[in-house]
Amino acid sequence: MTTVTLIPGDGIGPEVSGATRQVVDALDAGIEWEVHDAGILAIEDHGEPLPAHVLESIRTNRVALKGPVTTPVGTGFRSINVALRQELDLYASIRPCKLFPGVPSRFEEIDIVVVRENTEDLYEGIEFEHDSKEAEKLRGYLKYMRNYPLAADTGISLKPISVTATKAIVEFAFQYAKRNRRRKVTLGHKANIMKFSDGLWLRTAETVEDDYRDVGFEAMQIDEMAMWLVWHPQDLDVVVLPNLYGDIISDLCAGLIGGLGVAPGMNLGREYAVFEPTHGSAPDIAGKGLANPIAMILSAGLMLRHLGRPAEADRLEKAVGKVLADGKLRPADLRPSGDPATTTQVAEAICTAL
Ligand code: ATP
Numbered sequence: 001m002t003t004v005t006l007i008p009g010d011g012i013g014p015e016v017s018g019a020t021r022q023v024v025d026a027l028d029a030g031i032e033w034e035v036h037d038a039g040i041l042a043i044e045d046h047g048e049p050l051p052a053h054v055l056e057s058i059r060t061n062r063v064a065l066k067g068p069v070t071t072p073v074g075t076g077f078r079s080i081n082v083a084l085r086q087e088l089d090l091y092a093s094i095r096p097c098k099l100f101p102g103v104p105s106r107f108e109e110i111d112i113v114v115v116r117e118n119t120e121d122l123y124e125g126i127e128f129e130h131d132s133k134e135a136e137k138l139r140g141y142l143k144y145m146r147n148y149p150l151a152a153d154t155g156i157s158l159k160p161i162s163v164t165a166t167k168a169i170v171e172f173a174f175q176y177a178k179r180n181r182r183r184k185v186t187l188g189h190k191a192n193i194m195k196f197s198d199g200l201w202l203r204t205a206e207t208v209e210d211d212y213r214d215v216g217f218e219a220m221q222i223d224e225m226a227m228w229l230v231w232h233p234q235d236l237d238v239v240v241l242p243n244l245y246g247d248i249i250s251d252l253c254a255g256l257i258g259g260l261g262v263a264p265g266m267n268l269g270r271e272y273a274v275f276e277p278t279h280g281s282a283p284d285i286a287g288k289g290l291a292n293p294i295a296m297i298l299s300a301g302l303m304l305r306h307l308g309r310p311a312e313a314d315r316l317e318k319a320v321g322k323v324l325a326d327g328k329l330r331p332a333d334l335r336p337s338g339d340p341a342t343t344t345q346v347a348e349a350i351c352t353a354l
Pocket of ligand 1: 012016260261278279280281282283284285290291292293295333
């Protein structure tokens with residue numbers, strides 16, 4: 001038996017987590033769950049959104065499956081997802097975007113893996129409000145140091161990019177490509193504009209590339225990448241991006257494969273791994289039985305692969321593929337021609353197809 005920490009989450013979280021648990025249990029893959037709440041539900045019971053025992057559970061089990069968790073406003077927490085990434089050093093976010101036959105999409109044969117740096121860039125939250133004393137000081141310092149003429153009402157967000165974090169994520173992308181027999185790694189950047197952040201990202205990646213000559217490599221400006229992704233998305237394979245571009249491009253790629261309801265994800269570090277769907281808690285459809293559980297079910301498939309259960313992961317993905325290709329049962333977000341299938345109906349159909 002392998003114990004996995006399960007955080008069902010809130011909003012549609014409990015519905016999609018329940019469905020996922022049903023499918024994984026039906027696989028008989030030797031997984032047992034240690035269930036913990038985070039976010040609003042944890043505040044109700046434990047007075048804080050990310051209690052120490054939740055982190056302890058993940059540190060002990062090393063693997064967690066997580067539903068979407070809304071960050072409660074006014075708790076001093078920027079985001080539970082960001083806190084988890086920082087506490088567990090989950091430096092790589094991976095979003096495999098594969099289009100299953102039968103899913104309505106404008107595109108065909110999409111199979112792109114987005115690898116996103118998860119720890120720095122504009123997400124580090126180093127910000128100065130336009131009317132703060134600190135911003136005024138910083139503007140003064142920049143004027144004195146480099147004669148940068150910032151207007152007196154300018155707010156400032158910093159974009160730190162380090163050699164160390166760049167090396168780690170680019171190496172990760174190459175190793176992922178090798179392990180999964182992918183064709184090439186494409187690195188997105190805007191080095192011509194941001195020479196000391198994106199420029200450093202690009203130059204560092206080029207030094208890493210030398211060690212992986214058996215995997216193809218290309219660097220592409222992020223705006224050009226956006227164009228290719230909607231023009232010839234089949235030309236892209238593994239894409240590696242700094243944090244903010246990664247956030248945007250992974251949602252774009254989710255759009256290529258049928259939307260958030262079918263887009264799985266994982267956050268990996270050197271020691272721990274957290275598997276979770278790309279989507280958030282979708283409060284607009286919570287509790288209505290309308291949520292598509294497939295993104296979270298596919299995330300559990302990625303988890304099974306990570307845990308060394310490739311046969312079970314294959315069975316899960318094939319069963320999802322069967323249900324989607326069959327097209328008789330479609331959840332609301334996949335634009336069914338008849339009545340939408342409920343979360344439970346989708347889970348049951350997948351269990352039957354296993
Ligand atoms: P966050 O800021 O946490 O990402 P959000 O509300 O901006 O949250 P999501 O919750 O990811 O974004 O979802 C945006 C919309 O997409 C939802 O309001 C919902 O209509 C739809 N959606 C997201 N996930 C699903 C799902 N699993 N099944 C069906 N529809 C979904």
